[in-house]
Amino acid sequence: MKTISSRDNPLYKELKHLAGSSQARRKAGRTLLDGVHLCVAYLEKMGLPPLCIVGETALLNEEVSAIIQQCSDSHTQCIVLPDALFHALSQVEHGVDILFVIDTPEIQQPSRLTQSAVLLDRVQDPGNFGSIVRSAAAAGIKQVYCSAGTTFAWSPKVLRAGMGAHFLLEIFEGVDLSDLLGRADIPVIATSSHADKQLYEVDLRQPVAWLFGHEGQGVADDLLARASYRVSIPHLGDIESLNVAASSAVCFFEQVRQQTSAK
Incomplete structure (x- = not known):
């Protein structure tokens, strides 16, 4: 040494x-x-x-x-x-x-969305990002696509929050999410507090791409319009919406629940 x-x-x-x-x-x-x-x-x-x-x-x-x-x-x-x-x-x-x-890994981005993935639109808080990828990895999701304006995936703060999840995932940065949505062979589900459809009404036994947005502004309108489904997460308390990291965990493990109960 x-x-x-x-x-x-x-x-x-x-x-x-x-x-x-x-x-x-x-x-x-x-x-x-x-x-x-x-x-x-x-x-x-x-x-x-x-x-x-x-x-x-x-x-x-x-x-x-x-x-x-x-x-x-x-x-x-x-x-x-x-x-x-x-x-x-x-x-x-x-x-x-x-x-x-x-x-930091350099991975070639797939040409199409074909497996369950996470799409992050301008998620800026390192703690949120790290928590999202940690939950995604725990749920068996393998790919994360990040738009420009999303926090750097490999910053020390994000890595600490991810607790090693980065090493189980393919993470793509600077992605044109609008273009990617045009090449999706699977349903794209966006969370929105104003959606009429609830998360628990959607069939999640198949691969899906989860689309989450900026902590304050949510998913950009043009991306939201291209989603296959817009869903809300029902809650009982007088709170407008959940934190994006909490929302993602609820979504991922509802998918896990449906996939495991179907076997």
């Missing part, structure tokens, strides 16, 4: 830039996984990272030691930082000080 103790070290400066700038992460095609859970999930699902970063104190942690051993045995570069330097990279308070630097 190599130790870096200076803030002026070129590699440390590069890491600091990645940690603090979404633009830098997009340009480099790299991002940071923060904490033991995400690092272990990456090792299990994706393999070895290009770079492992650990704080000095965390070297005493058994889980961290096991991760470092696995990386070192496979000749992955491991860097040790003084705790103060590490904490300038991490956004996690009171966590275990380990980071992976990973390459």
